[in-house]
Amino acid sequence: MLIVSGPVGGSEHHRAGHPERPTRIRAVMAGIDELHLGTDLETVHGEPADRQQLTRVHSASYLDELTAFCKAGGGDIDPDTYATEDSWLTARSAAGAGLAAIDALRQHHDGVAFVAARPPGHHALRDRAMGFCLLNTIAVAAAALVSEGERVLIVDWDVHHGNGTQEIFWDDPNVLYVSTHQWPLFPGSGTAGEIGGPHARGHIVNVPLPPGATGDVVRRAIDEVAFPVIDNFAPTWVLVSAGFDAHRADPMADLALSNGDFADLARTVAGFAPRPGRLALFLEGGYDLVALQASVTATLGALLGAPYEAEDTTAGGIGSEMVSQAKAERADALGRTDLVMPPGGLL
Amino acid sequence: MTPIRTIAVGFDGSSDAQAAARYALELADQLGADLVFVHAAGLLEHIDEPQVVLDLEETVWVLTSEAGIDPGRARWHVHDGDPCSVLLRAGDPPISADLIVVGSRGQGNHVGLPLGSTSHELAEHTTIPILIVPKGKTSNR
Numbered sequence: 001m002l003i004v005s006g007p008v009g010g011s012e013h014h015r016a017g018h019p020e021r022p023t024r025i026r027a028v029m030a031g032i033d034e035l036h037l038g039t040d041l042e043t044v045h046g047e048p049a050d051r052q053q054l055t056r057v058h059s060a061s062y063l064d065e066l067t068a069f070c071k072a073g074g075g076d077i078d079p080d081t082y083a084t085e086d087s088w089l090t091a092r093s094a095a096g097a098g099l100a101a102i103d104a105l106r107q108h109h110d111g112v113a114f115v116a117a118r119p120p121g122h123h124a125l126r127d128r129a130m131g132f133c134l135l136n137t138i139a140v141a142a143a144a145l146v147s148e149g150e151r152v153l154i155v156d157w158d159v160h161h162g163n164g165t166q167e168i169f170w171d172d173p174n175v176l177y178v179s180t181h182q183w184p185l186f187p188g189s190g191t192a193g194e195i196g197g198p199h200a201r202g203h204i205v206n207v208p209l210p211p212g213a214t215g216d217v218v219r220r221a222i223d224e225v226a227f228p229v230i231d232n233f234a235p236t237w238v239l240v241s242a243g244f245d246a247h248r249a250d251p252m253a254d255l256a257l258s259n260g261d262f263a264d265l266a267r268t269v270a271g272f273a274p275r276p277g278r279l280a281l282f283l284e285g286g287y288d289l290v291a292l293q294a295s296v297t298a299t300l301g302a303l304l305g306a307p308y309e310a311e312d313t314t315a316g317g318i319g320s321e322m323v324s325q326a327k328a329e330r331a332d333a334l335g336r337t338d339l340v341m342p343p344g345g346l347l
Numbered sequence: 348m349t350p351i352r353t354i355a356v357g358f359d360g361s362s363d364a365q366a367a368a369r370y371a372l373e374l375a376d377q378l379g380a381d382l383v384f385v386h387a388a389g390l391l392e393h394i395d396e397p398q399v400v401l402d403l404e405e406t407v408w409v410l411t412s413e414a415g416i417d418p419g420r421a422r423w424h425v426h427d428g429d430p431c432s433v434l435l436r437a438g439d440p441p442i443s444a445d446l447i448v449v450g451s452r453g454q455g456n457h458v459g460l461p462l463g464s465t466s467h468e469l470a471e472h473t474t475i476p477i478l479i480v481p482k483g484k485t486s487n488r
């Protein structure tokens with residue numbers, strides 16, 4: 001069974017000409033329709049996240065400032081990120097959609113959830129919006145699970161490093177954050193030497209990849225660098241920052257994945273969940289609408305065992321040596337006795 | 348006091364950044380220091396980055412020429428990331444700056460920065476001296 005939470009942001013939070021646009025949600029929903037799931041599809045609509053749920057991951061002062069900014073009509077937050085009058089409600093609704101997805105999975109004890117919501121969230125820091133992101137939707141869901149004693153694995157296969165998610169859970173031993181991403185690329189963080197704070201050393205796993213890296217390289221990163229850590233962590237829940245901008249057609253970056261690679265990755269990541277009903281995917285990036293739609297179809301089709309058409313998986317691109325470097329750099333960081341601080345002094 | 352041999356200027360092309368650049372150009376001239384223009388490339392710049400950087404380089408060339416300084420003395424450093432994180436690393440190689448110069452506000456409204464802008468967050472976290480050029484300030488004389 002597929003539980004779709006949303007859609008959120010199909011018309012709201014809109015800036016003409018901006019690539020992070022409502023049409024992305026239409027592409028996502030069209031990708032789900034392609035699977036013709038019938039009664040195996042359930043749609044849920046959550047309430048906007050409330051202040052208590054949001055302050056688990058964001059500062060009260062930031063929430064107040066964002067509220068006031070949107071109420072005043074919004075504008076440019078930074079050269080990438082905008083807010084409109086309705087962005088505050090849309091972002092809260094996106095966060096609420098993530099929580100509703102978790103609730104629905106709990107009720108069913110089965111299935112997979114997909115949070116079809118925007119704006120994306122993984123760049124949003126504890127006290128700052130950035131990188132198209134206002135509220136960190138997946139972090140809100142993970143923090144809710146942690147508050148109930150769960151151990152949460154977050155796999156982030158968006159082409160950009162999820163610096164916000166990393167910052168929020170930097171020193172949280174109940175969260176394991178795994179990211180594969182193009183590097184160098186915005187936001188500039190995500191080296192393999194970033195391994196987490198003193199209470200959570202090793203709970204950040206970054207594998208930066210060069211432009212042109214193909215699906216086999218990403219799979220190797222997961223298998224060789226992340227899997228041993230995940231196996232040891234033994235998550236009780238698995239959440240995925242499912243950005244699809246690592247697709248070779250995406251205009252925002254230069255990795256070379258196909259939609260078949262996302263299907264392959266999804267099957268691998270599903271294997272990290274302890275049992276059915278413990279896997280939720282959250283939409284992050286993905287700006288080529290055709291690639292986005294087809295990637296959603298392939299990803300969810302693979303997870304559900306539904307028939308779908310997909311591109312072949314990719315192999316032979318550069319980057320294998322960077323996986324080896326990441327392993328070495330990570331081992332070196334873990335062996336150091338000094339505390340490793342997050343990059344950029346953003347904490 | 349550490350001699351100021353290299354000055355890093357945060358530059359996003361905004362009017363405040365241009366004011367900071369003019370100030371830094373004069374300061375570099377007075378001190379005989381090298382100047383590095385630092386630009387943080389955001390998400391959107393990936394789509395049309397070459398043109399963005401070309402436009403910024405042209406603006407800096409004009410500012411440098413107007414200041415009567417050899418444009419060859421100014422270097423460029425473009426790095427992916429948000430402006431604050433990129434500038435916080437300006438004290439490290441390859442820039443190894445002794446001083447950071449920024450405008451009081453760049454592009455955007457900086458929601459979430461309690462004191463209002465990247466410059467204030469920089470001031471809070473920097474490990475090397477920072478000089479914030481007030482809006483409208485064009486000369487250090």
